[in-house]
Amino acid sequence: MNNYYIFIDNLQQVEIEKLRKYDLLANKLGLIHECKTRIIPYLEISNRIKAYIQSNKKERNIRGEREERKRTSK
Template sequence: MATKCEKMLGHDYMRRHNEVVKCIHMLLCKKYKIEDSGKKLRSHSVQQIVANKYVKIRIDTTIKIDVKIKYNKPDIVVIDKKSKEILIVEIGVTSIDNLQQVESKKLRKYDVLVNELGLIHECKTRIIPYVLTWDGIVTKYHAKYRKELAISDQIEAYIQSVALKKLLKVSRWSSAEEQI
């Protein structure tokens, strides 16, 4: 367990989660030539909505549709008007015990939203869960999802190191707290 404090655990989950969102957001911005955020991840800023003539990327924003649904605020939504495709990327950083369950949940959570968006916009839709453990362990399906997102070995290693660094910071802080 990364920490014994539930409040701290939630905060650290969000920090790890947001770092992964930032990495994938930058990757998608470069892929779709949305903005020139430079080559440094540190200088990249995640904005809720960025767009160009053909593509819009939304981060953690509510998707409004006619039907009332429970889940309508995915981590990342890419609306590609040129290829007539909508992509939802759901990110999770979890424990080894919950890895497969979280990946499954992320894959199914937005089924209704994706179906509605496909009908409304008359386009192809996909959901990609990007899930790993605090120490960088992934499921057997992760390579497929990673390939679909075009995440290089270098970026994957960086994402895993970010998850691990955040875990180590929490572990060190917890150990120091226990000694007090």
């Protein structure tokens, strides 16, 4: 589970760095063309990342159901 948190931290750092670079680019383009710019964020996830996230969600759901059964059976 520790690797999962490292993966999320790295992903967040990459996204923050990308946003910073887009912001710098937008500011430069705005100065060059004398106009206002704004960044419209959207998320594009590869199938592998999406599958990894979904498998973790399923695993957590199964664990939660097992714990709930243990509590109710006592």
